[in-house]
Amino acid sequence: MITDVVIAGGGPNGLMLACELSLAGVRPLVLERLPEPSQEPKANGLLGQVVKMLDHRGLHERLSGSPEPPRPNSAYFMFGAMGLDLSLLADSPVYALPVPQRRIVQVLEDRAIELGVEIRRGHEVVGLSQDDDAVAVDITSPDGEYHLRARYLIGADGAHSATRKLSGIGFPGVTYDRMTVRSAHATVPADWVDPANGALNVPGYGPVIPFLPHRTEQGGFSYAPMPGHPPLVTTTEWDQPATDAAMSLEELRASIRRVLGVDVPLGPPNGEGPHALRRLTGGNTRVAERFAHGRVFLIGDAAHVYAATGGGPGLNLGLQDAINLGWKLAAEIRGSAPPGLLSTYETERRSAAHRMVLNAQAQSALIAPGSDVTGLREVFSELLRDPNTVRRLAELTAGADVRYDMSEDVAEDIGEDVGENMGGPKPHPLIGRFAPNLELHTPTGPVRLAELTRTARPLLLDLTEGASLARTPALRHDQVDIVTAHPQPHAPTALLLRPDCYVAWASASPQPDSAEMESLRAALQRWFGPM
Numbered sequence: 001m002i003t004d005v006v007i008a009g010g011g012p013n014g015l016m017l018a019c020e021l022s023l024a025g026v027r028p029l030v031l032e033r034l035p036e037p038s039q040e041p042k043a044n045g046l047l048g049q050v051v052k053m054l055d056h057r058g059l060h061e062r063l064s065g066s067p068e069p070p071r072p073n074s075a076y077f078m079f080g081a082m083g084l085d086l087s088l089l090a091d092s093p094v095y096a097l098p099v100p101q102r103r104i105v106q107v108l109e110d111r112a113i114e115l116g117v118e119i120r121r122g123h124e125v126v127g128l129s130q131d132d133d134a135v136a137v138d139i140t141s142p143d144g145e146y147h148l149r150a151r152y153l154i155g156a157d158g159a160h161s162a163t164r165k166l167s168g169i170g171f172p173g174v175t176y177d178r179m180t181v182r183s184a185h186a187t188v189p190a191d192w193v194d195p196a197n198g199a200l201n202v203p204g205y206g207p208v209i210p211f212l213p214h215r216t217e218q219g220g221f222s223y224a225p226m227p228g229h230p231p232l233v234t235t236t237e238w239d240q241p242a243t244d245a246a247m248s249l250e251e252l253r254a255s256i257r258r259v260l261g262v263d264v265p266l267g268p269p270n271g272e273g274p275h276a277l278r279r280l281t282g283g284n285t286r287v288a289e290r291f292a293h294g295r296v297f298l299i300g301d302a303a304h305v306y307a308a309t310g311g312g313p314g315l316n317l318g319l320q321d322a323i324n325l326g327w328k329l330a331a332e333i334r335g336s337a338p339p340g341l342l343s344t345y346e347t348e349r350r351s352a353a354h355r356m357v358l359n360a361q362a363q364s365a366l367i368a369p370g371s372d373v374t375g376l377r378e379v380f381s382e383l384l385r386d387p388n389t390v391r392r393l394a395e396l397t398a399g400a401d402v403r404y405d406m407s408e409d410v411a412e413d414i415g416e417d418v419g420e421n422m423g424g425p426k427p428h429p430l431i432g433r434f435a436p437n438l439e440l441h442t443p444t445g446p447v448r449l450a451e452l453t454r455t456a457r458p459l460l461l462d463l464t465e466g467a468s469l470a471r472t473p474a475l476r477h478d479q480v481d482i483v484t485a486h487p488q489p490h491a492p493t494a495l496l497l498r499p500d501c502y503v504a505w506a507s508a509s510p511q512p513d514s515a516e517m518e519s520l521r522a523a524l525q526r527w528f529g530p531m
């Protein structure tokens, strides 16, 4: 017996991949080392493009508990503990969903089970070898050791990934061993909290805006009152003496005194736990040398990690790795993948991961101690009065500037407007980017584009006059759904979306001409195989 796909690791990213494969008709087997879901407090929420992505799978509703679509944050955000004034932007790219990681895992696990995925808890991948046809996987379980052969093995087994190590894939990067981050859920004096804006008014220091890290020349401080939870209070310091002592609220108070120069009387948290009380020394920003080796693929923290910088890039990237890989791997297994499709997982996601390294390292530099950094920050804060700078940094942090190289015409540099290419027609600026927010009027009624992509199938959206694309038999592809809707001002007239909701082709012409029809046919075949 050979299993199509074994996923090592039932964390958020492994479970997301399991859902995506199942939607595409492939049933993976998830092996999770822990007998029960981890209660360790990790992510407090999701940030960036992934929030929109989850809406495109109907998961935003489950996670937020509300049928309302995601709305961007249009007030402020941060970069290197400096405020980004998002009100300067006509359309903010920053989306956030405050929900703890264990809830994310629960929702994804429920969804995977609903889709028929088998999850074996207490089963750990401990060995692997591969030949041309399969990966042989060694597993320990409560009933003893056993072996499986799988066509593909996915390492979704976190930062210390056994899959990565057993495959001999290096994990180069930077270790910040001077940095100590202390965090705790705690109570703060109720009368310090400004009822108007939620700021924490610290006597002797001043107002601390919630969720916005504050930097002083001694370190960093942040106050994050998550809805329905006690506030999470965090400090960052450098060159702290080593200690084996258990972390305590008193240690955090002493750290706050050093960072802010005043005392903040923290109390134990109220309400149901588990509550965070931790000290993390050091941090890593690393990207795996390869995301794929033969029949083994890496996703999420197994492929890349980022030292804490604010803005939580981990799940924004990891969940999108899973969504990028899922449909490609399923097409390969079904035998419908065009040549080279699977290898675009590595090229596309590696460039997104490297972009996030740039983000993490730039932010680390800006929060470091010292008066020279204070000088750098003053220059930066002057630049941040320019809306274009705010937009670029907001897009970088949210991962909203990712543009996959979908054709040879697409400009190389991510984040730049597409320039005039030599000779050929100018490619539509949406090509390679995540699907735009569109409210559509279809023959069956109004619908958001995000609601049309929940099946995870390729989609050709036809907004041309008279639905001309849908009526052209030569454009029919059995892998691709076609939806028609009324033309709209200021919207593209047609879009081809891959299952991961990135735009593979787009048009702005009321009636695409024969050259555009030809480029659409080419895009259909490039991504979804022969017609």
Ligand SMILES: Cc1cc2nc3c(=O)[nH]c(=O)nc-3n(C[C@H](O)[C@H](O)[C@H](O)COP(=O)(O)OP(=O)(O)OC[C@H]3O[C@@H](n4cnc5c(N)ncnc54)[C@H](O)[C@@H]3O)c2cc1C
Residues within 6 Å of the ligand: 008, 009, 010, 011, 012, 013, 014, 031, 032, 033, 034, 038, 041, 042, 043, 044, 045, 046, 047, 101, 123, 124, 125, 126, 156, 157, 158, 159, 161, 162, 163, 299, 300, 301, 302, 311, 312, 313, 314, 315, 316, 318
């Ligand atoms: C304190 C903290 C705060 C964070 N805050 C944020 C945040 O606010 N936003 C954000 O986006 N990210 C945040 N992150 C990062 C985020 O938690 C990670 O990016 C995320 O957990 C990665 O998910 P994953 O599925 O790749 O790996 P993991 O969550 O590490 O899951 C891997 C799974 O694999 C299992 N496993 C390991 N080895 C094996 C094996 N050999 N066989 C079988 N199973 C195995 C593990 O038990 C685990 O369940 C934070 C991380 C920490 C530590």
